[in-house]
Amino acid sequence: MSNYMVNLKINNIPVSVPEGTTILDAAKKLNFRIPTLCYHEDLSVAGNCRVCVVEQVGARLLQAACAVPVSEGMEILTNSTKVRQARKHIIELLLSEHRADCTECYKNGNCELQDLAHEYGVNQHLFIDLARKRNYTIDRSSPSIIKDDSRCIRCQRCVRTCDELQGVSALAVAYKGDHQKISTFFEHPMFEVVCTNCGQCINRCPTGALIEKTYIEEVWDALNDPNKHVVVQTAPAVRIGLGEVLGYDPGERVTGKMVTALKLLGFDSVLDTDFTADLTIMEEGTELLTRLKKALVDKEPVALPMMTSCSPGWIKFQEHLFPNLLDNLSTCKSPQQMFGALAKTYYAQKRGIDPKNIVSVSIMPCTAKKFEANRPEMRASGYQDVDYVLTTRELGLMIKQAGIDFMKLPDSPYDSIMGESTGAGVIFGATGGVMEAALRTAYEIVTGREVPFRNLNITPVRGFEGIREATVKIEGCLPEWSFLEGVELKVAVAHGLANAKKLMQAVSDGTVSYHFIEVMACPGGCLGGGGQPIPTNLEIRSKRAEAIYAEDESMPLRKSHENPEVHMIYQEFLGKPLSHKSHDLLHTHYKARKRY
Amino acid sequence: MTDVQAILEKVTTKYGKQRSALMPALQAIVKEKNYLSDEDIVAVAKTFDLSTAEVYGTATFYTFLDTVPRGKYVIRVCKTISCHMSGKDEIIEALQNTLKIKVGETTVDKKFSLLTANCMGWCHKGPVMLVNDDVYPELTPQKAIEIIQSYQQK
Numbered sequence A: 001m002s003n004y005m006v007n008l009k010i011n012n013i014p015v016s017v018p019e020g021t022t023i024l025d026a027a028k029k030l031n032f033r034i035p036t037l038c039y040h041e042d043l044s045v046a047g048n049c050r051v052c053v054v055e056q057v058g059a060r061l062l063q064a065a066c067a068v069p070v071s072e073g074m075e076i077l078t079n080s081t082k083v084r085q086a087r088k089h090i091i092e093l094l095l096s097e098h099r100a101d102c103t104e105c106y107k108n109g110n111c112e113l114q115d116l117a118h119e120y121g122v123n124q125h126l127f128i129d130l131a132r133k134r135n136y137t138i139d140r141s142s143p144s145i146i147k148d149d150s151r152c153i154r155c156q157r158c159v160r161t162c163d164e165l166q167g168v169s170a171l172a173v174a175y176k177g178d179h180q181k182i183s184t185f186f187e188h189p190m191f192e193v194v195c196t197n198c199g200q201c202i203n204r205c206p207t208g209a210l211i212e213k214t215y216i217e218e219v220w221d222a223l224n225d226p227n228k229h230v231v232v233q234t235a236p237a238v239r240i241g242l243g244e245v246l247g248y249d250p251g252e253r254v255t256g257k258m259v260t261a262l263k264l265l266g267f268d269s270v271l272d273t274d275f276t277a278d279l280t281i282m283e284e285g286t287e288l289l290t291r292l293k294k295a296l297v298d299k300e301p302v303a304l305p306m307m308t309s310c311s312p313g314w315i316k317f318q319e320h321l322f323p324n325l326l327d328n329l330s331t332c333k334s335p336q337q338m339f340g341a342l343a344k345t346y347y348a349q350k351r352g353i354d355p356k357n358i359v360s361v362s363i364m365p366c367t368a369k370k371f372e373a374n375r376p377e378m379r380a381s382g383y384q385d386v387d388y389v390l391t392t393r394e395l396g397l398m399i400k401q402a403g404i405d406f407m408k409l410p411d412s413p414y415d416s417i418m419g420e421s422t423g424a425g426v427i428f429g430a431t432g433g434v435m436e437a438a439l440r441t442a443y444e445i446v447t448g449r450e451v452p453f454r455n456l457n458i459t460p461v462r463g464f465e466g467i468r469e470a471t472v473k474i475e476g477c478l479p480e481w482s483f484l485e486g487v488e489l490k491v492a493v494a495h496g497l498a499n500a501k502k503l504m505q506a507v508s509d510g511t512v513s514y515h516f517i518e519v520m521a522c523p524g525g526c527l528g529g530g531g532q533p534i535p536t537n538l539e540i541r542s543k544r545a546e547a548i549y550a551e552d553e554s555m556p557l558r559k560s561h562e563n564p565e566v567h568m569i570y571q572e573f574l575g576k577p578l579s580h581k582s583h584d585l586l587h588t589h590y591k592a593r594k595r596y
Numbered sequence B: 001m002t003d004v005q006a007i008l009e010k011v012t013t014k015y016g017k018q019r020s021a022l023m024p025a026l027q028a029i030v031k032e033k034n035y036l037s038d039e040d041i042v043a044v045a046k047t048f049d050l051s052t053a054e055v056y057g058t059a060t061f062y063t064f065l066d067t068v069p070r071g072k073y074v075i076r077v078c079k080t081i082s083c084h085m086s087g088k089d090e091i092i093e094a095l096q097n098t099l100k101i102k103v104g105e106t107t108v109d110k111k112f113s114l115l116t117a118n119c120m121g122w123c124h125k126g127p128v129m130l131v132n133d134d135v136y137p138e139l140t141p142q143k144a145i146e147i148i149q150s151y152q153q154k
Helices: A023-029 A081-096 A112-119 A157-165 A200-204 A216-224 A255-265 A273-296 A312-321 A323-328 A335-351 A368-373 A392-401 A423-429 A433-447 A479-484 A497-509 A538-554 A564-574 A580-586 B003-015 B019-033 B038-048 B052-061 B081-085 B088-099 B141-152
Strands: A005-010 A013-018 A053-056 A075-077 A145-148 A172-174 A181-183 A210-212 A229-234 A269-272 A358-364 A388-391 A467-473 A488-495 A516-520 B073-078 B112-117 B129-131 B134-136
Touching (some): A013 A023, A023 A075, A081 A112, A181 B052, A216 A229, A216 A358, A229 A255, A229 A273, A269 A273, A269 A335, A273 A423, A273 A479, A273 A564, A312 A323, A312 A368, A312 A497, A335 A358, A335 A368, A335 A564, A335 A580, A358 A368, A358 A392, A368 A388, A433 A479, A433 A488, A433 A516, A564 A580, B019 B038, B038 B052, B073 B088, B088 B141, B129 B141
Parallel strands (some): A229 A269, A229 A358
Antiparallel strands (some): A053 A075, A467 A488, B073 B129
């Protein structure tokens, strides 16, 4: 942004902002909120909904505040009668094309269009109700995402999200004028197109046109069935996001309250995905060291760089867009699926419960996890390993449905077994976290010493830069790892699939060389996941990240290999990392899918 | 090499593989094949490294880039206000009766498709229709039928 300052007046108050600032941002500086719908901080400006119109004194037409940059001497009125009336009409026109039976809508109470309709006192239908006259479709084909065209106001946030943040463009604008719609390729069902199920479009949809497929009723049914033993696992990023649905500001850690609430909802055992995150580190760390040994010592052909496999949106992205790199993906299942496979085997055995009576529920910041749980590969226990996946938002709704006063709840600890975790497990929820957790463990396995970063905080892999890289020099190896002596381990981290796409193109072209790459499908990692509370923006994601790292620092154990329950499961059940049993239960394979 | 690839090769040789060459590519395919099939759009997306949804979006934006099969002769009657006032409804009725199809449909022999289109800039000589690229202004129902009959004999 330019250093040149522009002077203008907004509602008669003088303000000076850098050249290029939009009227919207200049008004924000003076704490005037201008309503928006198609505008989103994470996306490029579209300027198509017109709800942000403001009056420029002396100009004939109203201006879209999100799209027009300030100019010297400008006088803007954000709340004149002309502006208010225009906005009201714009909202009424949008509503005439929107199926506004709000009580039937999942987004009721968290809908930007509804809020504006309320704010502008839209209480009569001035225009013809077009939504009902159209043949709209509701696409329920995907296990993750429901696309309801009757609620779409064509703001195109989803289209920009899928293109700019995710580099996928499964959704595009089709047709024009009154026929315009948001469409997949040839209007194919969402389940059949390149959609990665990441749910970022859901996070940015201002109405109920894109929502997650909910499994709340199925979970209530299981909880109410006396013959079922219902276990629940909670992903790392849920504990720092859930508070936002239940009255807290972003960045509140509600781990203990969440566990209490889950017990009150009736779950028989409240367990932690962080446990299998720690387990993932043991398996994936060993896998990385094995691959390095094969490459450096045995001189065998082996796929490097190895890439993480925790993020199911990323996995499906890779299957569609870079099937040539599928061998580079770690064979480790995601922590959710490791947990699922163990819940109906190890846990069932130890607790003496017939696995057919176990219902395995997971609470995830993610919509792609719903798809992942339904993958045919994810039935290692002989049953569907994870039965139902709920988003952070769905859990929030269940807690509200149960009439639980969340903010007043006491803290509870997780149940055992499979409830123990370390700080390394919790940072899986932030971009760079898997990398950091893996380095903490792998470095110590190889050298017998802690990773050489202050307080175990490997800051070079943290932060929100789209692609980050770091080099860790391995020195003072234990004898069995001497082949790694002096090796500079080169790692890279990417979040948001558009960044992943750039990185994968570079890997494919051979212009970069790394040993290990972490990719998370969503901006910010799981803390910005498609199942997290709405809204989202950089500030909210930063607060959630701070909470994740604070949670890590608060844990007595911060390295996955120190998790006592992880030791126990290897001793009693799995043997050692990459054992035969591990392979059967904790590892998987991938399949190439159509890019076009 | 399938014919669509031959078309694409011609277009990309001339205009390159940037996104800006997308329109000429789509136009060239429609000119040769009368419409864009599923496979055609996939081929275009591959050539220009775009998502299929994006190419589909572009194709559906333009009335003249069809995404459903059309007949050999595509009749487009202007439906905009000037032609409407000078009797486009009667023209359409005459065409429907002659061809035994409704607007949006294609004859069984795949010879004719009957469509409407927005203003073609012939407001001073309406009603007007296009048959493929040929313009027929100042129509009467009788004239329209005769024009179609001349195509039927082709």
